[in-house]
Amino acid sequence: MNEPRHRAAAAPLPSSLVGALRELARTRRLLVALDFDGTLAPEVDSPEKARAIPEAREAVLALLKLPNTRVALVSGRALRSLIEVSDLPDSVLLVGSHGIELRLDNPEDRVSLDTAEIEQVEVLHEVLGEVADSIDQVWLESKPAGFALHTRLATEDNSRLAHLVALSEAQAEIENLTVRQGKNVLEFAVRSTTKGEAVEHLRRYTAADAVFYAGDDVTDEDAFAALLSHDVGVKSGPGPTEAAFRVAGPEEVALVLKTLATFREGDVHEQ
Numbered sequence: 001m002n003e004p005r006h007r008a009a010a011a012p013l014p015s016s017l018v019g020a021l022r023e024l025a026r027t028r029r030l031l032v033a034l035d036f037d038g039t040l041a042p043e044v045d046s047p048e049k050a051r052a053i054p055e056a057r058e059a060v061l062a063l064l065k066l067p068n069t070r071v072a073l074v075s076g077r078a079l080r081s082l083i084e085v086s087d088l089p090d091s092v093l094l095v096g097s098h099g100i101e102l103r104l105d106n107p108e109d110r111v112s113l114d115t116a117e118i119e120q121v122e123v124l125h126e127v128l129g130e131v132a133d134s135i136d137q138v139w140l141e142s143k144p145a146g147f148a149l150h151t152r153l154a155t156e157d158n159s160r161l162a163h164l165v166a167l168s169e170a171q172a173e174i175e176n177l178t179v180r181q182g183k184n185v186l187e188f189a190v191r192s193t194t195k196g197e198a199v200e201h202l203r204r205y206t207a208a209d210a211v212f213y214a215g216d217d218v219t220d221e222d223a224f225a226a227l228l229s230h231d232v233g234v235k236s237g238p239g240p241t242e243a244a245f246r247v248a249g250p251e252e253v254a255l256v257l258k259t260l261a262t263f264r265e266g267d268v269h270e271q
């Protein structure tokens with residue numbers, strides 16, 4: 001099934017989180033950095049069909065209207081794919097490919113790979129393409145500096161096999177390959193960046209006094225690790241995390257963002 005038919009209402013937020021949001025809303029310059037899949041958008045079988053739930057989108061639009069408030073999406077998706085599925089105004093800062101691609105306020109920064117990296121991407125394509133072609137329901141998503149090997153619809157055995165073979169063959173061909181495990185996906189990149197570096201870059205770029213970050217996957221842990229004591233991190237869904245707070249999924253993330261926007265709006269009017 002690609003689209004959940006009924007969405008559960010968001011569970012109430014824990015009072016400790018509401019308190020942290022109230023405090024964060026008073027920050028002079030605030031950066032709200034958000035992962036996309038599993039955080040704003042429920043997971044679906046076809047990545048191109050993923051969309052932020054309406055409540056999350058509305059909350060992001062509300063935050064965008066506030067002064068001294070920047071919103072950024074920090075995603076593992078290729079920038080082009082992130083632009084398509086997020087469908088948000090250009091004032092949203094975008095980080096794609098786990099930090100390799102950026103779209104800030106100035107015209108797009110294109111990723112330009114050097115000759116050696118281009119050759120490595122070609123080799124990767126060949127190696128991973130063979131793995132995807134030979135195992136049922138395994139497919140390859142192309143990104144500027146690498147590939148995501150998707151196994152969401154494969155059996156558990158086939159998924160494990162695909163990951164093992166892809167990893168050993170790709171690493172045998174390319175030294176210093178960056179490999180990331182995500183939800184039903186194994187990602188390979190010829191350039192190394194993390195969402196933590198992306199958050200640090202965005203913090204400097206926006207001159208933010210504090211940062212809010214929400215994410216659901218293993219790669220978001222680098223971003224949580226980059227948060228400072230006065231920042232707020234919220235993990236969406238299950239799994240180990242360094243984030244100080246956890247909510248159940250995109251419905252609750254939307255409620256968190258709406259609550260933050262409402263507090264901040266109130267503070268702006270009081271000033």
Ligand SMILES: O=P(O)(O)OC[C@H]1O[C@H](O[C@H]2O[C@H](CO)[C@@H](O)[C@H](O)[C@H]2O)[C@H](O)[C@@H](O)[C@@H]1O
Pocket residue numbers: 035036037038042043044045046047050074075076077078141148150152182183184185187217
């Ligand atoms: O960093 P994110 O914004 O969370 O992106 C992580 C990966 O998201 C996409 O794959 C995941 O979501 C798909 C749609 O729900 C799902 O089908 C897949 O199983 C998930 O792994 C995207 O396709 C990847 O390129 C991103 O790296």
